[in-house]
Amino acid sequence: MPRHLKIATFNVNGIRSRLPHLLAWLKKEMPDVACLQELKATDQAFPIDEIHAAGYGALWRGQTSWNGVAVLGRGVDPVESRRRLPGERADEQARYLEVMAHGVLVCGLYLPNGNPQPGPKFDYKLRWFDRLLKHARALAKLEHPVILAGDFNVVPTDFDIYDPKSWRKDALLQPESRERYERLLAQGWTDSLRAMHPEERIYTFWDYFRNHWPRDAGLRIDHLLLNPALAPRLVDAGVDRWVRGLEKASDHAPVWVKLRRPP
DNA sequence: ATGTCTATATCGTATAGA
Numbered sequence: 001m002p003r004h005l006k007i008a009t010f011n012v013n014g015i016r017s018r019l020p021h022l023l024a025w026l027k028k029e030m031p032d033v034a035c036l037q038e039l040k041a042t043d044q045a046f047p048i049d050e051i052h053a054a055g056y057g058a059l060w061r062g063q064t065s066w067n068g069v070a071v072l073g074r075g076v077d078p079v080e081s082r083r084r085l086p087g088e089r090a091d092e093q094a095r096y097l098e099v100m101a102h103g104v105l106v107c108g109l110y111l112p113n114g115n116p117q118p119g120p121k122f123d124y125k126l127r128w129f130d131r132l133l134k135h136a137r138a139l140a141k142l143e144h145p146v147i148l149a150g151d152f153n154v155v156p157t158d159f160d161i162y163d164p165k166s167w168r169k170d171a172l173l174q175p176e177s178r179e180r181y182e183r184l185l186a187q188g189w190t191d192s193l194r195a196m197h198p199e200e201r202i203y204t205f206w207d208y209f210r211n212h213w214p215r216d217a218g219l220r221i222d223h224l225l226l227n228p229a230l231a232p233r234l235v236d237a238g239v240d241r242w243v244r245g246l247e248k249a250s251d252h253a254p255v256w257v258k259l260r261r262p263p
Numbered sequence: 264a265t266g267t268c269t270a271t272a273t274c275g276t277a278t279a280g281a
Contacts, residue, residue: 013268013269013281014268014269014270016269016270017268017269017270018269038269038281040269040270041270064270064271065269065270065271065279065280066269066270066279066280066281113280113281115280115281121280153281207266207267207268207281208266208267208268208281209265209266209267209268210265210266210267211266212266248268250268251267251268251281
């Protein structure tokens with residue numbers, strides 16, 4: 001049994017086209033829990049056999065073409081807590097999956113991108129964020145350890161992007177998006193990457209345009225937030241940049257935290 | 264304004280979303 005519990009999030013940008021990368025990453029980094037986003041596959045197309053063969057159990061919520069989230073558990077089948085945010089009855093987009101695994105309530109999420117902004121997609125992003133805020137407020141207060149993990153599609157501050165100039169009008173940097181992320185933190189959530197590395201430029205996403213990866217022109221939009229019951233166990237956090245450097249990589253790199261195991 | 268991927272609808276190439 002490794003000393004620490006490792007929980008990660010990875011926007012795979014198509015699980016079928018990215019399966020070799022996902023399997024290589026699981027084998028090398030061995031996260032105990034992995035939240036995946038942008039499966040871009042139906043439930044039937046989810047590659048559960050390969051994931052089982054890699055030593056992981058999984059729950060997933062797919063959708064044709066877009067979105068889709070999953071949570072993998074190393075050596076265990078995650079136990080489903082909920083498959084959608086409260087107040088989502090009419091929302092069919094597969095963006096939220098909450099499970100229990102390795103003693104932690106893991107909330108895997110894929111917040112809407114929201115571009116172009118302004119417009120209906122940005123309105124949807126803010127509504128989705130408001131639903132998350134409402135649900136997260138209750139989760140923060142639990143005495144049980146909880147983690148919010150996923151692609152939040154929010155660059156929290158100008159320190160979390162290589163250069164905000166060409167992104168000022170983008171939905172990821174809007175004051176309305178950032179203010180909601182701030183409110184989330186004000187509920188008591190710890191931004192693990194920033195807490196561990198307050199002075200460091202950290203990126204988790206480099207788009208495919210304009211040579212951004214070779215120039216290390218990235219954004220920090222994939223986040224791992226710990227509730228007060230879990231935050232004292234935080235020992236390390238980082239980004240598996242090597243995955244972004246692979247041939248035909250996702251535009252995101254996996255992000256992880258290491259947590260002390262409870263006594 | 265641009266740039267590049269993935270998936271879908273359909274079998275070469277266009278469109279949407281990010």
